[in-house]
Amino acid sequence: VNLLPRIAWRNIGRHRRRSAITATAMGFGAAVCIAMIAFADGWLGQIFDIVVGQQIGHVQIHDPDYPRQRPLHETIAEPEAVVATLDGLPESVAVSPRAHGFALLAVGDEAAGVQVTGIDPERERQVTALADHLVEGRYLDGASGQMLLGVGLAESLGAALGDEVVAVTQAADGSMGSALYSVTGIYRTGSARLDRGGAFVTLAEIQDLLVLGDGVHEIAFNASSREEIPALVAAAEAALEGRGLLVRTWSQIDPALGQMLELTDAMIWIILIFIFSVASLGILNTMLMSVFERIRELGVAQALGLRPLQVLRLVLWETLFLSLMAAAGGAALGVLGAWLLENRGLDLSGLMGEYGMAGVVFEPIVYGDLRFDRVVVVLIFMFVVAFLASIWPAIRAARLDPVAAMREG
């Protein structure tokens, strides 16, 4: 029974160059796929972090009339009770209520219309990574009169840390409200909207400025991971039943981004299939060649008593050995490439400068994200393709007529 693998192994050894070429083609294909998937995972993760991790949060609730035009008065009823309910859900790991208003911000002679968001600093820190993206200064500590400005906005206002900001806005009751803040921090999140036209103050202060009472416009909350989001949505919808609130995931809130991530994900798989198709054609060719070149040999083997099914298995064993070698080499090379991507990153700034898509300004350096399950999938995929590609040559070999075969060559 051990005979077939041994013959197969010896056959591979007897045609070293051909075996090497096949194994290299497969291995290289696998390596490219592993590195590419790591790159794409890293890139998509980066986009997800920028938009979802730094501004949206996994899930948000609003009054159903709020999202379209964001009128000030469409606040969430009984915000404290809703926050407490969400806090109590085992699926939810962080909850942050927010209020938004459009205000004219002036620093010295410069002024700009800005979307100002009021946050509970400690709660917001749990939901989004805003606090980790300060390029200057410090995060809100809850004291009054503090404001965080987007880096682009700070630049266009000519604002520096400690500068005084005058905010003017029309409050929910129609009156004009104004307030003074000082710039305590400047952030860069990568979101064009936030960086160029966003500012943050404490929730209590914006509620006061906009005459909102205890009203909030938005409650953002997170699941423990991206995969747990659907469960969180279901739990939140059940818990908030009857309150008439709109519960939406980040991809419903930003469909363009959701679609972009889905599309990119699909493209990765298409490219993966493409690469393996090319590699499998190589495998098919090599295996066919190896059968045709050995017609006489295989004929002799059959004449000596090897049954057709055993010939088929022999060829498949050969494929398996080649695949194993390719997998070892390919995985090593691919993981090395992915590791480099993960630790060194790939600087795209020379290639595209500062670039953006769907309102997200990407970091110029993309860091890969090497995931073990992806490597396993690629290798399994490679084995399957190699097996499929060698079935036909194997059947051809099994169907040889020994007498005719031995006459050949």
Place this chain on the structure above:
Amino acid sequence: MAKHRGLHRSAVGAILACAVLIAAVAGAQTETPAAEGDAEARALLEHIDDLFRGDASIATLRMEIRTERWERTLRMQAFSEGTERSLVRILAPPRERGTATLKVADDLWNYLPNVDRTIRVPAGMMSASWMGSHFTNDDLVQETRFSDDYDFRIASRPDAEPEGVWMIEMTPKPRAPVVWGRVEIDIEDESRLPRQTRFYDERGRLMRTLSYHDVQEMGGRTIPSRMRLTPADKPGEYTELIYEEIAFDASIPPGTFTLEALRR
């Protein structure tokens, strides 16, 4: 007629801009080459210009704003000198008392008493609401000259329907810095007073209507003392300006139109 008649601003612009709205409701420059019916149209606009024009005016007025959600009344005092300078100061309600807007030529400043700061309104905020009303900041600074920026013609004479009303239709000249696609003004033949001004966008959709009411004698002139601006896209909403008092050719203390006076 080469006499310089000053600026003709849109009626709305006039309203706030010259703070004393009235000062500039209409008026046309007369150098435009004569077209058919031009002379009559110009004569009408000039008449209105003469009627409302004062070198300097001081007015006390109420602004009543009604929106879907809330309604409120602001009392304010307005000073204006020519078409270049104006100052509006809010007298009531208390939350906004002292808030003031200064306009000098194309620039607009707001003074905010509760933070004691003056800010210049940036170009990007020109189309934003002024003091929460349906008027925009742009309405305050707009200095559209119908004669320079618009072609005008008589669309309807008093003998046609609607009877007793002149309708003058104005379309901006190419490249004119005007946000409207077309402006129509109805002028009553008998009193020679404006009745309604309608503003259309480039696609010919009505955007807002300014109507003139309650004609009475004020400051020695017979003028409409109440004006109502109705946005076409918000049914039920409007902003009204009601004159309580107005003095034309008033003497305005020097230094009124300065940033220092703004925060007084």
